[in-house]
Amino acid sequence: MRMSLAITPEPRDRMNKRLPVPFSAQLPEVIRNNYGKWVDRKFHGNGIIEHISETGDRVFTVKVGLPPNSRVSIDTLEKFVEIADKYGLGVVRATRGMNLEFITDSLDKALKIKEEVEKLGFPVGGWGGIFMARNIMHGIPNLHHSRRRRAIDNPGTL
Numbered sequence: 001m002r003m004s005l006a007i008t009p010e011p012r013d014r015m016n017k018r019l020p021v022p023f024s025a026q027l028p029e030v031i032r033n034n035y036g037k038w039v040d041r042k043f044h045g046n047g048i049i050e051h052i053s054e055t056g057d058r059v060f061t062v063k064v065g066l067p068p069n070s071r072v073s074i075d076t077l078e079k080f081v082e083i084a085d086k087y088g089l090g091v092v093r094a095t096r097g098m099n100l101e102f103i104t105d106s107l108d109k110a111l112k113i114k115e116e117v118e119k120l121g122f123p124v125g126g127w128g129g130i131f132m133a134r135n136i137m138h139g140i141p142n143l144h145h146s147r148r149r150r151a152i153d154n155p156g157t158l
Helices: 029-033 074-087 107-119
Strands: 038-043 048-053 058-065 091-094 099-104 131-137 140-145
Touching: 048 107, 058 107, 074 091, 074 099, 074 107, 099 107
Parallel strands: none
Antiparallel strands: 038 048, 048 058, 058 099, 091 099, 131 140
């Protein structure tokens, strides 16, 4: 019996790959089914938002602030994934503002996610009156935020 040490797949196998993978294949089912059908949103305290679809489906998002440059350890990332699997839809989304968003299907689970993340020492928030606008003039960033709550939606370079 002859063993093959070829690392490269056969040409017929390479041609069957479908790249890039469609982004819709990576979405949770409830989001995929309601894509483009979100009609309303409600804020539930600091950092929790409810998205309501025209079909009646509801999804809750919990926004978590990360340290400057979003540098966290592998252990912390594993804890985030465990929280997402335990209370959420198994989804953790990284935002452009260097934050994470957990997606879940009930307000109770969203509150548990918020509690677990705050136990790890990360702030939850970034919606509503917390962060209103970011103006960059002549390369100098200026933040305009509410005095009532802290702004955690800014990137680490600001």
